[in-house]
Amino acid sequence: MSERLSPLPMTTIVTTDLIGVTRGRSFPTDELDAYQVAGCGWVPANSALTPQDIIASSNPWGAYGDLRLIPDLSSRVTVNNGPDADAPALDFIHGDIRETDGRPWGACPRTLLRNEVERYRDELGLQINAAFEHEFNLDSGAAEHLAFSLEAQRQGAEFGGWLLSALRAGGVEPEMFLPEYGKHQYEITCRPALGVAAADRAVNVREITREIARQMGLSLSFAPKTAEHAVCNGVHLHVSLQDMAGQPMMYDAGTANGLSSLGQHWAAGVLHYLPALCAFTAPTPVSYERLQPHHWSASYACLGQRNREAALRICPTVSLGGKSVAMQYNLEFRAMDATASPHLAMAALLIAGRLGIEQRLALNAITDEIPDSLNEEQRHARGIVALPASLSRALDCLRNSEALIEALPSALLDTYFALKTEELTLTEQLSPADLCEHYARLY
Numbered sequence: 001m002s003e004r005l006s007p008l009p010m011t012t013i014v015t016t017d018l019i020g021v022t023r024g025r026s027f028p029t030d031e032l033d034a035y036q037v038a039g040c041g042w043v044p045a046n047s048a049l050t051p052q053d054i055i056a057s058s059n060p061w062g063a064y065g066d067l068r069l070i071p072d073l074s075s076r077v078t079v080n081n082g083p084d085a086d087a088p089a090l091d092f093i094h095g096d097i098r099e100t101d102g103r104p105w106g107a108c109p110r111t112l113l114r115n116e117v118e119r120y121r122d123e124l125g126l127q128i129n130a131a132f133e134h135e136f137n138l139d140s141g142a143a144e145h146l147a148f149s150l151e152a153q154r155q156g157a158e159f160g161g162w163l164l165s166a167l168r169a170g171g172v173e174p175e176m177f178l179p180e181y182g183k184h185q186y187e188i189t190c191r192p193a194l195g196v197a198a199a200d201r202a203v204n205v206r207e208i209t210r211e212i213a214r215q216m217g218l219s220l221s222f223a224p225k226t227a228e229h230a231v232c233n234g235v236h237l238h239v240s241l242q243d244m245a246g247q248p249m250m251y252d253a254g255t256a257n258g259l260s261s262l263g264q265h266w267a268a269g270v271l272h273y274l275p276a277l278c279a280f281t282a283p284t285p286v287s288y289e290r291l292q293p294h295h296w297s298a299s300y301a302c303l304g305q306r307n308r309e310a311a312l313r314i315c316p317t318v319s320l321g322g323k324s325v326a327m328q329y330n331l332e333f334r335a336m337d338a339t340a341s342p343h344l345a346m347a348a349l350l351i352a353g354r355l356g357i358e359q360r361l362a363l364n365a366i367t368d369e370i371p372d373s374l375n376e377e378q379r380h381a382r383g384i385v386a387l388p389a390s391l392s393r394a395l396d397c398l399r400n401s402e403a404l405i406e407a408l409p410s411a412l413l414d415t416y417f418a419l420k421t422e423e424l425t426l427t428e429q430l431s432p433a434d435l436c437e438h439y440a441r442l443y
């Protein structure tokens, strides 16, 4: 009698693409050695997929070309079990897209981020410690609960417990699972990581959260706005710059808001390029249903201390218990949502901050008031500009930003403009309510 079959454990090499979707190919885990050096095959036009699953017609690749997805073994994530005891293990490794001869491929977002992280190290002597916070909607079919309530926490407790357990097993270092302001809305936060690992970690959070929801049969969405009157889901990116020994470089106890002169130039760069950066950090039509005043997201390019309507927020530090303020001090970028590629968005943000440092840009756009409550003259005096009101406006800002266009590989830009143009056409007939529903299903 032949041996009874059982499913083979599989490992997947993944790339998280320009639209923040994680894709890849799987092989039997016991054959991992054979894939370590040359990875698996990949197709250039995959990078031109819109969220609507249609390959952008004017993309630079068409039917041609072949690539390799090379695994970065240090980034492997393994979660062996979960609420569904029969579900296969989740086992994936982040990869970089390369040409078949090993040269880096210009449109790979993870390579872009790695290159930028290396530039910070080589040219500025800095490393980047960063963490992405994620909000999402989890519909368990249970009754709606009150914001931040213990009842809400208890409704999500089984999911949250499994999520924390799986994140910890996957090496993601979870911090908190909390009920948010919206109906069926929760948030998950994790400890920061250095450089590329921070963006990998954002992907790990999204994929592990989806995995737990799938195993429990729950519907989940990270989309920026899931219904016309829903509270929005943000992704907030916390950044602190450190020297290569891990000492904080953004903090100076001698300044009014604690921001060092390096931190000020960095923040000025981010704010200066923010309207164009939105094309990467708020990259879908529905992102602009969220980026509006009084959403605690961001609608103007300004920095505020503990101000949740500011695009860049100086986060609270705690001196209780003798904690070091300098080690906690960080800037939170709030004009981002989960339709963004973590690698691409983080790379673009770092490029903008580096340009601010190189050009020694002055930081004027500061307000602790709600930017919308200032009048036009007051905003103008401080150089506070409104963020683009739509994706097409953000793409125009990017097209007109010579410095960002020059800093980004043309292969990546050509692909990005092609797919975002296609996405705009595919969604142009949708009302705001339909847009919310449409993207709630996709992300």
Ligand code: GLU
Pocket (backbone or CB within 6 Å): 135, 231, 232, 233, 234, 235, 290, 295, 296, 297, 308, 334
């Ligand atoms: N939900 C808000 C957003 O869309 C953020 C609320 C908060 O500060 O946690 O970004």
Ligand code: MG
Pocket (backbone or CB within 6 Å): 135, 180, 187
């Ligand atoms: Mg929150």
